[in-house]
Amino acid sequence: MLDLRSFLEVCKKEGELLELRDVDWDVELGTLTELLAEKGGPALLFDKFKDYPEGFRVATDMYTTVKRFALAIDMPPDTNGLEIIKKWRAVDFEPVKPVEVATGPVMENVDEGEDVNLLKFPVPRFHERDGGRYMGTGVAIIIRDPDEGWVNVGVQRVMLHDERTLGLYISPGKHNAIIREKYWSKGESCPVVMDFGPTPLLFLSAASHVAWGISEMEWAGYLAKEPLEVIAGKVTGLPVPANSEIAIEGEYLPPDVESRKEGPLGEWTGYYGGGERSEPVVHVKAVYHRDNPILAGTPPIKPPNYAFAVQVRTTPLLWNELEKAGIRGIRGVWEHGAGGGRMLTIISLKQEYGGHAMRAALTAAGSHAAGYMSKLVIVVDEDIDPTNTNEVLWAVVSRANFEDSVSIIKGCWGTRLDPALPPEKREKGDLTHSVMIINACRPFYWKDRFPPVNRASEELRKKVIEKWVNEIPLLRG
Numbered sequence: 001m002l003d004l005r006s007f008l009e010v011c012k013k014e015g016e017l018l019e020l021r022d023v024d025w026d027v028e029l030g031t032l033t034e035l036l037a038e039k040g041g042p043a044l045l046f047d048k049f050k051d052y053p054e055g056f057r058v059a060t061d062m063y064t065t066v067k068r069f070a071l072a073i074d075m076p077p078d079t080n081g082l083e084i085i086k087k088w089r090a091v092d093f094e095p096v097k098p099v100e101v102a103t104g105p106v107m108e109n110v111d112e113g114e115d116v117n118l119l120k121f122p123v124p125r126f127h128e129r130d131g132g133r134y135m136g137t138g139v140a141i142i143i144r145d146p147d148e149g150w151v152n153v154g155v156q157r158v159m160l161h162d163e164r165t166l167g168l169y170i171s172p173g174k175h176n177a178i179i180r181e182k183y184w185s186k187g188e189s190c191p192v193v194m195d196f197g198p199t200p201l202l203f204l205s206a207a208s209h210v211a212w213g214i215s216e217m218e219w220a221g222y223l224a225k226e227p228l229e230v231i232a233g234k235v236t237g238l239p240v241p242a243n244s245e246i247a248i249e250g251e252y253l254p255p256d257v258e259s260r261k262e263g264p265l266g267e268w269t270g271y272y273g274g275g276e277r278s279e280p281v282v283h284v285k286a287v288y289h290r291d292n293p294i295l296a297g298t299p300p301i302k303p304p305n306y307a308f309a310v311q312v313r314t315t316p317l318l319w320n321e322l323e324k325a326g327i328r329g330i331r332g333v334w335e336h337g338a339g340g341g342r343m344l345t346i347i348s349l350k351q352e353y354g355g356h357a358m359r360a361a362l363t364a365a366g367s368h369a370a371g372y373m374s375k376l377v378i379v380v381d382e383d384i385d386p387t388n389t390n391e392v393l394w395a396v397v398s399r400a401n402f403e404d405s406v407s408i409i410k411g412c413w414g415t416r417l418d419p420a421l422p423p424e425k426r427e428k429g430d431l432t433h434s435v436m437i438i439n440a441c442r443p444f445y446w447k448d449r450f451p452p453v454n455r456a457s458e459e460l461r462k463k464v465i466e467k468w469v470n471e472i473p474l475l476r477g
């Protein structure tokens with residue numbers, strides 16, 4: 001399975017990597033990451049930070065374009081978004097279990113107990129208003145369900161508190177949040193492994209809404225068609241990815257035992273919605289890293305610049321969930337970039353019965369893949385391309401009759417990251433929000449009387465193109 005440094009080598013060969021030196025880890029690195037992501041620029045690899053040894057590196061902007069996402073998952077560089085979505089749907093998924101190996105590159109350097117010092121890594125503070133340095137944004141958090149035995153992997157932000165302490169924020173409802181409670185409710189700490197330089201497929205799988213009970217390690221193995229290599233952690237017994245750049249083992253303490261201020265961090269919504277709060281911490285017992293380690297950074301950037309990787313990971317799994325729920329006739333599903341790849345869902349389908357479109361919308365709003373922070377779900381007919389914003393908006397203003405076509409569903413799966421969460425609800429601890437559904441399909445019961453679209457038929461267009469294409473090259477393609 002392609003590890004992080006091999007992936008960056010592939011990027012370099014493809015002209016998709018910019019190597020930079022002498023950049024300040026304090027906001028300069030984050031600002032360059034933002035500026036170049038906005039321009040669709042290359043992946044970035046930073047080295048030679050002031051007061052740090054040469055070779056202690058940070059990589060960012062790795063998965064921000066379709067081309068690099070394809071390279072990261074070992075697909076040809078010219079693969080288009082839809083082909084990636086099809087692969088990510090993993091319709092014939094069979095778990096490919098990780099294999100345990102005695103050791104691996106991540107064990108080239110081992111610091112245990114008193115020798116643990118996380119400050120040895122050039123951890124960035126990404127944005128000006130961030131409350132601290134974030135060691136984990138491109139991270140994979142590995143936790144075992146104590147009742148069911150399977151290992152869940154998620155991406156959750158990790159703040160650097162001091163040499164041996166990290167803050168880990170997990171939103172309610174996420175699998176790692178459900179699992180940690182199983183330890184905490186018994187007054188126990190939750191053993192955890194954090195992979196701060198994960199292989200691209202493990203990171204992208206961990207960031208996807210893979211169903212409960214399926215380990216993202218097995219999902220990554222399935223996508224790579226080869227198992228992930230892991231080493232049994234000495235402290236926790238959890239699997240430590242052997243080809244990781246930097247990994248730690250630690251104890252995630254119940255919040256009443258220890259909590260510290262966490263945040264703010266510039267978030268994927270494009271705001272600082274989460275603010276600063278008390279959050280539980282991880283005591284780090286061991287640090288493993290390769291020679292010349294690379295810390296992976298995927299700091300959130302204001303939408304839509306950051307969204308592609310989220311869109312690709314959310315869209316296919318939502319599509320699967322809709323079909324599993326029995327929603328037929330789906331032509332396409334799209335998580336719009338303006339919603340950070342999550343808040344704005346568009347579904348295109350061929351209506352077969354009254355209520356078909358609403359069934360799809362309600363399923364999406366309640367799904368695991370896209371339900372979290374879902375704000376707006378738009379359903380359009382099958383002639384509308386859900387990835388084309390202008391076509392979608394045309395359908396909304398022309399086919400919806402708003403007094404009948406809009407529904408607002410209250411009490412949905414939200415988070416304190418929601419910038420629009422009213423202060424009173426936030427103070428009460430009520431993090432739910434409402435989802436607006438726009439049924440922008442032709443009304444089912446009189447769709448046959450709906451005015452025809454003012455567009456030449458496919459047959460006529462084909463005929464005219466064939467006749468004129470040599471004289472008007474613009475007609476080609």
Ligand SMILES: Cc1cc2nc3c(=O)[nH]c(=O)nc-3n(C[C@H](O)[C@H](O)[C@H](O)COP(=O)(O)O)c2cc1C
Pocket residue numbers: 137138152153154155156157158169170171172173174175176206207208209210298299300
């Ligand atoms: C860069 C990045 C940062 C993320 N940060 C967080 C976070 O701080 N807390 C969180 O709960 N989810 C965060 N997520 C989203 C989760 O990784 C995602 O919802 C994942 O599917 C959760 O795993 P689960 O399916 O095992 O619940 C982040 C995702 C990415 C890509």
